[in-house]
Amino acid sequence: MTYSPVAELNLLKDLQDSLGHGSFGDGFGLTEYGDVSGLVAGWSDDPEFTGRLVPFAQATAGGSFYALWRLDDRPDPATLPVVVFGDEGGQHVVARHLRELFQLIGFDAEIRVDWDSSFFYRDEDDPHSDGHDTYLAWLDRNFGLPPARDPDAVVASAQAEFGRRFSAWVGPFLP
Structure with missing residues (x-):
């Protein structure tokens, strides 16, 4: 059975199935693709809202989660912006x-999400997740990509491109 209609996520699901949920990126783990129950419980049940967001992964052990934002009708969902919804509130474009x-994920730190921002922090002494090296090899083998060395720059770039547009879109759905 295929996990999702997104080839990149299917590859990641295969890796997660072999390593275990939450074993290769701190706080990260794929969840049921398209399950909007977290959006409905914490944000809005408006079909205009839930119809444009596709949750697919937990972002933190506390309940924050990632979703693809269908800002347009592009044919490849892997090219859609990724947003995070914080378990304590806040929603931001992160990639x-x-x-x-x-x-x-290759930075191997749990994302921090609040009302004003989202960011990654990792102390130099923090141990890596058990499957970290396997994940980095997977990332290079499948996409020729290194892990983010400066996650704040990645988030800032995503915010610069999509942040205002996402805030304007999501605002009317929030209490």
Whole structure:
């Protein structure tokens, strides 16, 4: 059975199935593709809202999650911006497309999300996840990509391109 209609996510699901949920990126793990229950519970049940967002992964152990934002009708969903919804509130664009998110996962730090921003922090002494090296090899083999060395720059780039547009779109759906 195929996990999703997104080839890149199917490759990642195969890796997760072999390594275990949450084993290669701190706080990260694929969840049921397209399950909007978290959006409905914490944000809005408006079909205009839930119809444009495709949740696919937990972002933190506390309940934050990632979703693809269907800002237009492009044919390749892997090129859609990735947004994070925080378990304590806040919603932000964090990557311009899935491959950038994959690079952020390679930084191996749980994303921090609040009302004003989202960011990654990793202390130099923090141990890597058990499957980190396997994930980095997977990232290079499948996409020729290194992990993000400066995740703040990746998030800033995504925010510069899509942040205002996302905020304007999501605003009317929020309480």
